[in-house]
Amino acid sequence: MSAATPSTARRVSARVGAISESATLAVDAKAKALKAAGRPVIGFGAGEPDFPTPDYIVQAAIEACSNPKYHRYTPAGGLPELKAAIVAKTLRDSNYEVDASQVLVTNGGKQAIYEAFAAILDPGDEVIVPAPYWTTYPESIRLAGGVPVEVVADETTGYRVSVEQLEAARTERTKVVLFVSPSNPTGAVYSAEDTEAIGRWAVEHGLWVLTDEIYEHLVYGDAKFTSLPAILPELRDKCIVVNGVAKTYAMTGWRVGWIIGPKDVVKAATNLQSHATSNVSNVAQVAALAAVSGNLDAVAEMRVAFDRRRHTIVRMLNEIDGVVCPEPEGAFYVYPSVKALLGKEIRGKRPQDSVELAALILDEVEVAVVPGEAFGTPGYLRLSYALGDEDLVEGISRVQKLLAEATD
Structure with missing residues (x-):
């Protein structure tokens, strides 16, 4: 042989x-x-x-199917009207003011996460990943050329990592820290004080933060959701927010997410998406527009x-x-x-x-x-x-x- x-x-x-x-x-x-x-x-x-999925969202998609303008290519970064609605929704829900040029509409949250990491990571860059983590995070980091560095929390701390743990994991190669609250898989929610402390630690060391806010509206009891860039303006130039309609509006199969971040990073991620998938399905984008423009009932x-x-x-x-x-x-x-x-x-x-x-x-x-x-x-x-x-x-x-x- x-x-x-x-x-x-x-x-x-x-x-x-x-x-x-x-x-x-x-x-x-x-x-x-x-x-x-x-x-x-x-x-x-x-x-x-x-x-x-709520009926009014489905109806918007049905109407979009009959509109010839949605039968063609649209901007790779997202329908302008949807990007504007995401800007308004972000101000409404998070008290975080952004511009449409800071928004990229993606094929679900997973594409948003991958493209965000791909836009800022070079080979060998380390990303601190609190564990337990959602399965997609480390794989997206590796695909983008980065190295995930796990920091483990357990049930004794409510699955929340501390600044001290993060600092112990930081090296000269650390570029990004991942922050997820509420968390998949644990349901952990960080307090506003702990959220701010982690953000200030990132600012102090010049680190990027990728924060996944997909579960922002699903908090219970006395827990409160806190948007990191909203409470810490100093971080905004190095913060990327990932979000989407999947969980809030029962739209997992519609595949619409988004990135919010600095304009240069969003432009780079948009360029990547223009070659990877072009625009997100127009019908799904119109459905997402109805979702984020509507109330939270x-x-x-x-x-x-x-x-x-x-x-x-x-x-x-x-x-x-x-x-x-x-x-x-x-x-x-x-x-x-x-x-x-x-x-x-x-x-x-x-x-x-x-x-x-x-x-x-x-x-x-x-x-x-x-x-x-x-x-x-x-x-x-x-x-x-x-x-x-x-x-x-x-x-x-x-x-x-x-x-x-x-x-x-």
Whole structure:
């Protein structure tokens, strides 16, 4: 057999070959496939509201389909009317005043995150990433040539990192710190004081901040959302905000997000998008325009339901011996520790990590959850409570009965 030549040795590039599949989407796809095959699977995997997109948003899209001007290319950076509406929405919701030239409309939040990192990172630049983290963050950083540096928080601090931890991770190669509040996967929300402290630390050391505000309207109890550039003007020249309509308006499938940042960075990211995808679907942009221009009644109704489900799932999970589930303050996820269950016998098996435990739960009681390994912290599970109340109770009841069988 002849030796492989450089042209045949690797069929997929090292850069793309190193990317792992989105664990949350993989779990959701498996759950849906099993359900389609007739299995009574209940999925807690996807971060997706179970509500339909509000009718007035859908109607705007229907009308856009019949308008010939939306049948053609439009500016790569977004429809001017949508960018103007995002400017107004940002002032309304965050008290942060920006210009339309600081806005780029993207194909969902994921593209916004990648393009933001691609616009400011050079090879070898380090990005401090608080963990547990959403699965896409480190992969986007690597694709952009950067190096993610994890800073781990656990349930003892409510999954919030401190300035001291961030400083311990900072090196001469650090360029960016990622800030996410409310958080996916933990639901953690930083106080205004802690948010400002992290921002001032970034300013002191000349660092960029990428802040993901996609869950801004999903906070509960006494928790309050704080927009970092709104409270810290000194940071604005080195701050990029990522946001979108997916969570607030139950529009995950419409794929509309955006970047807000300094004009030169937004222009660079727009140039990148002009070659990667051109404009976002015009019909989806018109739907997003209706969403951000309208009131927040739809999200207020969803928040009431999510808050109710939040209390239910936390109570039921904490009734399981070996599970410790902090109460999240935002988003629609719980992130319980299951470390005390690892190595115990459950129906003839001894799961050694949370990947094996999640697989056991799916196989034995047909409930889909995402293991903590996907978020950088083994020993945990992420469960979304953005599903119907009956399914939530039924699913957690199955898990309760299964894990009650755990023995040494």
